[in-house]
Amino acid sequence: MDLDVFIAAHRPEWDRLAELVRRQNSLSGAEADELITLYQRVATHLSVVRSKAPDPVVVERLSALTAQARSAVTGTHAPAWREFGLFFTRGLPAAMYRTWRWWVPTSAVFLLLTGLLAAWVARDPQVQATIAAPDEVRELTRSGGDFESYYSSSPASSFAARVWTNNAWVAAGCLLLGVLLGIPVVIMLGVNAINVGISGGLMFAAGRGDVFLGLIAPHGLLELTALFVAAGTGLKLGWTVIDPGGLPRGQALARQGRTVVLMALGLTCVLFVSGVIEAFVTPSGLPTWARIAIGVAAEIAFLAYVFVVGRRAAREGETGDLDQQYAGDEAPVAA
Structure with missing residues (x-):
């Protein structure tokens, strides 16, 4: 897999997901659906990168992004x-x-x-x-x-x-x-x-x-x-x-x-x-x-x-x- 081509093809989705995560408290219904869809896609991208071309920088970025998106999608657990x-x-x-x-x-x-x-x-x-x-x-x-x-x-x-x-x-x-x-x-x-x-x-x-x-x-x-x-x-x-x-x-x-x-x-x-x-x-x-x-x-x-x-x-x-x-x-x- 050509990692540079992969990054160029999917960077817009990563950037959009990062933007939605930053605005998670003020999303419209359509944007909330988009957040969930992009979270699932980026999680798949992370899996592909880890298995095909495990570049540390890309893996770290996608790992952090999926973790933030997961928190936005599922919500945080209230402290006891x-x-x-x-x-x-x-x-x-x-x-x-x-x-x-x-x-x-x-x-x-x-x-x-x-x-x-x-x-x-x-x-x-x-x-x-x-x-x-x-x-x-x-x-x-x-x-x-x-x-x-x-x-x-x-x-x-x-x-x-x-x-x-x-x-x-x-x-x-x-x-x-x-x-x-x-x-x-x-x-x-x-x-x-x-x-x-x-x-x-x-x-x-x-x-x-x-x-x-x-x-x-x-x-x-x-x-x-x-x-x-x-x-x-x-x-x-x-x-x-x-x-x-x-x-x-x-x-x-x-x-x-x-x-x-x-x-x-x-x-x-x-x-x-x-x-x-x-x-x-x-x-x-x-x-x-x-x-x-x-x-x-x-x-x-x-x-x-x-x-x-x-x-x-x-x-x-x-x-x-x-x-x-x-x-x-x-x-x-x-x-």
Whole structure:
């Protein structure tokens, strides 16, 4: 092969490809098609030169040109740290915002039932007597008793890890088991509502309602909100089984299921924060108002994260689902 003739014959194509690569961010549709065609041709030229007349200068130029063209055609892979940042600044808050119509009513029902149960227990001594023996109730509610000492029963770091693990499992259960028509989610919420309502009722009956609120509020606001988000999302997953919303049931469940898994990862981080507050702030010697203020600040920050950051991302089209390159293609569905 005469290399000089080969270069003279194909140099215009190489120069044109180099020009298109330089302008890759402003190409028209026809130019983008031309870029792909020329990339394939120049890759073939490189193969021919390597096999027939491996001139180092020509091989180096064509290798660099095909590498640049390949990057322009296929795109560059986003760094992991960037995808991680986008998940927490767009994907996760958008997913939480898009499910607020499920978890906000869920939280309202939970708090209403818990409040009614606590009031019933606090006002009726007979109900209190059916819960536990008088000595056990006194041990639970007295100053330094079981309820109060629970938060300092272990070193703060190990207590935080235990609380975080437990809450993460509960949240994951609410999210993933929601596919069973939401029945396990309702059961788990009911158990938690009963526990909180009974404890609160007994503490208020003993005249120590301020202590109860001072111990529950710092971490409980954020912790319960995270669990409400998990429960509401799990209930939505269960409803998707019943009504896939015009999509094939498998496709609808796959889409909602991916969001559920991603939200489980995000809520684990939220529950880590509430676990740290429960271990280091709740049993601390800070005044009650200061401990509650920390809990309120954490709750406000979370709600702003959902209803400000998440709302903005959702309005810009973010769904909280995986990118298409990870989620895979979906078959089109007729409206």
